Amino acid sequence: MDARVDQKAVLVARSQLSPRCFALDLVCPRPLPAQPGQFVMVGVSATSDPLLRRPFSVAGVMPTENGAQFQLLVKEVGKVTAMLRHLPLGSEVGVLGPLGRGFSLDSCGPHPVLVAGGIGLPPVLFAARQLQKQGVSFDLFYGAASEPELLLRSEIQKVVSGDAVFCTDDGSFGESVFVTDLLRKRWKSRYSHLLACGPNPMLHAVARLAREKGVAAELSLEEPMACGVGVCLGCVVKLADGTYAPSCQKGPVFRASELAEGW
Amino acid sequence: MVRLATEVGSLQLKNPILAASGTFGYGLDLLDFCPPEALGAVVTKGLSPKPRAGNPTPRIVETPAGMINSIGLQNIGVEAFCTDVLPTLRQRKACVVVNVFGETEEEYATVIERLQREEGIAAYELNVSCPNVHKGGMEFGHDPKLLRSLVAALRPLTQRPLWVKLSPNAPSPLAVAEAAVTAGADALTLVNTFRALSVNARTRRPSIATGFGGLSGPAIKPLALRLVWEVHRAIPQAPLVGIGGIMSGTDAVEFLLAGASAVQVGTATFRNPNACLTVLAELEAFCQQEGVEDVRELVGGLVWP
Ligand SMILES: Cc1cc2nc3c(=O)[nH]c(=O)nc-3n(C[C@H](O)[C@H](O)[C@H](O)COP(=O)(O)OP(=O)(O)OC[C@H]3O[C@@H](n4cnc5c(N)ncnc54)[C@H](O)[C@@H]3O)c2cc1C
Numbered sequence: 392m393d394a395r396v397d398q399k400a401v402l403v404a405r406s407q408l409s410p411r412c413f414a415l416d417l418v419c420p421r422p423l424p425a426q427p428g429q430f431v432m433v434g435v436s437a438t439s440d441p442l443l444r445r446p447f448s449v450a451g452v453m454p455t456e457n458g459a460q461f462q463l464l465v466k467e468v469g470k471v472t473a474m475l476r477h478l479p480l481g482s483e484v485g486v487l488g489p490l491g492r493g494f495s496l497d498s499c500g501p502h503p504v505l506v507a508g509g510i511g512l513p514p515v516l517f518a519a520r521q522l523q524k525q526g527v528s529f530d531l532f533y534g535a536a537s538e539p540e541l542l543l544r545s546e547i548q549k550v551v552s553g554d555a556v557f558c559t560d561d562g563s564f565g566e567s568v569f570v571t572d573l574l575r576k577r578w579k580s581r582y583s584h585l586l587a588c589g590p591n592p593m594l595h596a597v598a599r600l601a602r603e604k605g606v607a608a609e610l611s612l613e614e615p616m617a618c619g620v621g622v623c624l625g626c627v628v629k630l631a632d633g634t635y636a637p638s639c640q641k642g643p644v645f646r647a648s649e650l651a652e653g654w
Numbered sequence: 655m656v657r658l659a660t661e662v663g664s665l666q667l668k669n670p671i672l673a674a675s676g677t678f679g680y681g682l683d684l685l686d687f688c689p690p691e692a693l694g695a696v697v698t699k700g701l702s703p704k705p706r707a708g709n710p711t712p713r714i715v716e717t718p719a720g721m722i723n724s725i726g727l728q729n730i731g732v733e734a735f736c737t738d739v740l741p742t743l744r745q746r747k748a749c750v751v752v753n754v755f756g757e758t759e760e761e762y763a764t765v766i767e768r769l770q771r772e773e774g775i776a777a778y779e780l781n782v783s784c785p786n787v788h789k790g791g792m793e794f795g796h797d798p799k800l801l802r803s804l805v806a807a808l809r810p811l812t813q814r815p816l817w818v819k820l821s822p823n824a825p826s827p828l829a830v831a832e833a834a835v836t837a838g839a840d841a842l843t844l845v846n847t848f849r850a851l852s853v854n855a856r857t858r859r860p861s862i863a864t865g866f867g868g869l870s871g872p873a874i875k876p877l878a879l880r881l882v883w884e885v886h887r888a889i890p891q892a893p894l895v896g897i898g899g900i901m902s903g904t905d906a907v908e909f910l911l912a913g914a915s916a917v918q919v920g921t922a923t924f925r926n927p928n929a930c931l932t933v934l935a936e937l938e939a940f941c942q943q944e945g946v947e948d949v950r951e952l953v954g955g956l957v958w959p
């Protein structure tokens with residue numbers, strides 16, 4: 392928590408990955424010691440509309456001499472994401488982070504399996520990059536609506552030491568199946584841990600599967616956020632004990648066992 | 655040198671910028687951006703006798719130049735505040751205003767009686783204006799008779815200043831303000847959030863789980879200013895604390911001119927965790943530029959046409 396800072400980052404590169412998704416490379420003057428699963432609050436607006444920053448998972452980060460270069464993968468869905476898509480290179484954006492609790496990669500056993508759905512890819516990709524560095528072998532399942540929305544396939548192939556399995560809802564690439572159904576079909580008994588990010592229905596299915604298989608699952612949730620730093624209580628998630636926890640602080644990565652039924 | 659120190663009634667403040675209830679945690683959550691002791695005061699999240707879970711999700715949605723929230727007063731309860739939070743605030747010499755919430759008169763009294771056993775509390779701010787809970791809160795804030803009875807019942811419990819945070823949703827905010835002052839309130843905080851609705855056209859449902867929520871942010875600033883000025887004109891002797899959409903030093907000045915002795919910064923903290931400090935720095939710079947030597951000169955200085 393003490394590592395978090397609010398700083399201006401400069402947009403140095405953008406690449407279109409699909410009709411609605413793009414990658415942003417940003418450089419910031421101070422360190423950004425983000426762990427996979429952590430996020431930043433990004434502010435692009437000089438006026439009161441849009442008013443609030445938006446949360447984005449860090450997809451990867453590299454220290455520079457004094458600061459850091461980091462990557463975000465963004466899907467255009469509304470005001471701020473549209474602004475990010477059209478922001479000229481060299482522009483400054485406000486970046487507050489790193490925030491929240493990421494995946495616990497040190498305790499995910501000998502062969503974790505990673506699952507990404509749609510624009511849930513960024514934290515999973517960052518986790519994959521980190522596991523590769525740590526020399527941990529793992530498989531990765533990645534599903535999207537259709538072929539163009541399966542982002543960065545060749546990069547993912549390179550990073551994943553074990554199997555990288557792709558599927559689409561419409562069958563335009565890989566099997567036509569939900570990624571969680573495919574994971575169930577191809578489940579290996581050596582899977583020691585499950586890490587996932589994606590839409591809520593997918594995460595519910597992941598949590599059910601993990602429980603059936605007796606494997607711990609960590610889920611990166613995406614709740615709407617206002618502050619990102621634990622003071623508004625807008626982003627809460629219901630826990631198994633019936634209390635609400637701010638997902639920007641206690642999450643966004645939760646163990647499935649911590650969460651209330653159907654959270 | 656600009657003199658920033660000011661007072662709200664009998665309470666001395668080192669400057670007129672306060673962090674608003676519900677937007678600054680319990681005062682210790684943003685130490686790395688905005689230490690509480692740097693501010694005129696911090697107002698805590700509303701505290702009830704027992705911890706409250708709060709409302710179901712989704713609880714927030716952004717709207718043009720504002721946001722609607724329905725947190726439902728999720729809080730750790732007065733006991734945990736006294737044991738886990740207050741000692742550190744005391745140690746840091748922060749000026750602490752505790753926002754108090756109850757569903758009944760007795761609940762308000764319970765919270766205040768517990769807090770009376772503690773040192774290091776500068777004032778109480780009664781939240782009688784939360785639009786997001788079914789019982790208590792807004793009921794008191796809408797009905798002058800109920801409010802008079804509430805304030806009169808709490809008044810004997812403490813020598814500390816009692817502020818009453820008013821609802822802009824009351825049928826007659828002026829009548830409610832007068833009732834609070836007559837019953838012994840030391841100051842009025844205005845305003846809380848405006849009851850509002852955001853609709854998701856695609857799902858045909860409200861954007862947040864409770865349907866209605868409270869609107870805050872720059873969108874409400876002109877409405878809040880209007881209420882501050884109306885109450886100041888009607889009850890000029892009542893100290894006022896202004897709040898609603900303050901994002902900059904000039905915004906703060908506008909509230910002071912309309913009659914507020916101090917102001918609170920709320921939603922702006924969500925956009926920038928050090929917003930209270932930037933508002934303070936900008937206020938000081940404004941005074942310097944305009945040759946204002948004492949910030950109190952501004953209070954009520956609006957020149958009405
Ligand atoms: C911890 C966390 C990490 C995230 N990481 C990423 C990421 O790496 N890449 C990415 O593209 N997005 C990510 N998101 C989602 C992203 O924050 C939203 O897409 C963004 O806030 C939308 O802003 P906007 O101004 O473009 O949309 P708005 O104009 O605010 O809203 C447009 C539409 O998007 C919907 N929406 C708003 N917020 C969210 C949300 N949190 N989740 C889903 N839908 C939402 C709204 O309901 C509305 O229908 C993350 C969210 C969280 C909480």
Ligand SMILES: Cc1cc2nc3c(=O)[nH]c(=O)nc-3n(C[C@H](O)[C@H](O)[C@H](O)COP(=O)(O)O)c2cc1C
Pocket residue numbers: 623624625674675676677698699700723725727753781784819845846847869870871872874897898899900918919920921922
């Ligand atoms: C998320 C959120 C939570 C709030 N919680 C409280 C509360 O617990 N008690 C209270 O009196 N006011 C609460 N408020 C109201 C604010 O203190 C303030 O009156 C209002 O937001 C208007 O100011 P602003 O536009 O600067 O935010 C809350 C506001 C928001 C946005």
Ligand code: FES
Pocket residue numbers: 615616617618619620621622623624625626627637638639640
């Ligand atoms: S986003 Fe404000 S508490 Fe989490």
